[in-house]
Amino acid sequence: MERSTRRILAGAGVGLPIVALGARLWASQGSTPRLRDEGGRPLSEGIATLEQVRLGGVDQWLLMRGRSIHNPLLLYLSGGPGGSEMAWVRHFNAPLEDHFLVVHWDQRGAAKSYAALKDRDGLTVDQFVSDASELLELLTSRFSQEKVFVVGHSWGSILGVLLAQRRPERIHAYVGTGQQVNFLENDTVSHLHAYELAMRYGDNKALALLARIGPPPYTGPDLARRYxxxxxxxxxxxxxxxxxxxxxxxxxxxxxxxxxxxxxxxLGLKETFPRVYPRLAGLDLEAQVPRLEVPVWFLLGREDYVTPSEIAVRYFDGLEAPRKTLLWFEHSGHSPQFEEPGRFNAILTQQVRTAAEARPEALPH
Incomplete structure (x- = not known):
């Protein structure tokens, strides 16, 4: 009996520190490394911070990094809904921090902002755009800048276009990649491409999966899995x-x-996506946003079959804007910023930023 008790106590002695460590790790908010110069010294004008802010009445998280707080603001809008691309932007697109003050926002329900899911009524497209609009005001006020560059990927490209429509006075330029346009057409054409690819490569497993999930739009409790x-x-x-x-x-x-x-x-994707996805049923940017009052850049993957590029091109061709530029990434699919990061980073730093800073009469039309 005494041996058993000692074994239990010994096990508890090992287990309790592990439990305590796990609790500390769980309670941690994470951190981001400081930006340093070539000699390893912290940059006096740099910023590297994770912060919780209040948007739309709920707490949400920002990552802000840049070698100088005086560099132009760049707001990155992740794909999703419920997705966070914070880690990927840090990994693939860190060079942007040399030329911009890069702000990554974990939207309500995504990763660091997962707790905002408690406000279920706030999971509407209009609320996400309203949150983004509040964020523009917060950033421009804090850093004493009038405008922000906005980059939107996939779901974030929907928010980006709607934000540019709502707040053109706060936006230098809008950059869309993995650009979504029309909810139903997008998914229908994507399904067709997936089938064509499976047939071309003799991918019987893919054909079986396509038959199992059926054609979009998806509804019901398993819509996230099917999508x-x-x-x-x-x-x-x-x-x-x-x-x-x-x-x-x-x-x-x-x-x-x-x-x-x-x-x-x-969990953010699993729980947020199925609540927002059905609300996109009527989305058609060609009809809803035929004109933007800001310069527009579309950076499209030649092989993007998730948000098919042919739909984005059609929208781009008909879109009215002060200036617009479409550039192809020949070796990319849905995410040129991660698939060809060197070229993506160079376009933003050498072309998009420069165009916004140039005099209007010096710009090509």
Whole structure:
């Protein structure tokens, strides 16, 4: 009896520190490394911070990094809904921090802002855009700048266009990549491409999965699983292959995500996406946003079959804007910023930023 008690106590003695460590890791908010010069000294004008802010009545998280707080603001809008690309932007697009004050926002329900899911009534497209509008005011006021560059990816490209329509006076330029345009047409054409790719490569497993999930639009309790399966199949033979392990690794290693955030990274998509996705049923930017009052850049993957580029091109051709530029990424699918990051970063720093700073009469039309 005494031996058993000693074994239990010994086990507890080992287990309690582990439990305590796990609790500390779970309660951690994460951190981001300081920016330093070539000699390893912290940059006096730099910023590297994770902050919680109040947007739309709920707490949400920002990552802000830049070698100078006087550099132009760049707001990155992640794909989703419920997705966080904070770790990937840090991993693939860190050079942007030399030229911009880069702000990554975990939207309500995503990773670090997962707790905002408690406000279920706030999971509307209009509320997300309203949150983004508040964020523009917060950033321009804090850093004494009039305007912000906005980059939107996938779901974030919907928010980006709607934000540019609502707040043109606060936006230098809008940059869309993985640009979504029309909810129903997008998913229908994506399904067709996935089928064509499976047939071209003799991918019987993909064909079986496509038959199992059926054609969009998706409804019901398993809509998130069916949609994510479609995304996977539409990306299967497109763009830069073998990127997933690097993306997963960078997410798991990111110091900006605590242990809790890494769990919420997956739960955020699982729980937020099915609540917002059905609200996109009537989305058609061609009809709803035929004109923008800001310069527009579309950076499109030639092999983007998730948000099919041919739809984005049609929208771009008909869109009225002061200036607009479309550039192709020949070796990319849905995410040129991660598949061809060097070129993506160079375009933003050498072309987009420069164009916004040039005199209007010096710009090409």
């Amino acid at each position: 994510m399966t479609l995304v996977s199949l539409a990306s299967r033979h497109a763009g830069r292959g073998g990127l997933f392990p690097e993306m997963l690794s960078s997410m798991l290693k990111a110091p900006e995500y605590s242990l809790r955030d890494k769990v919420h990274f997956f």
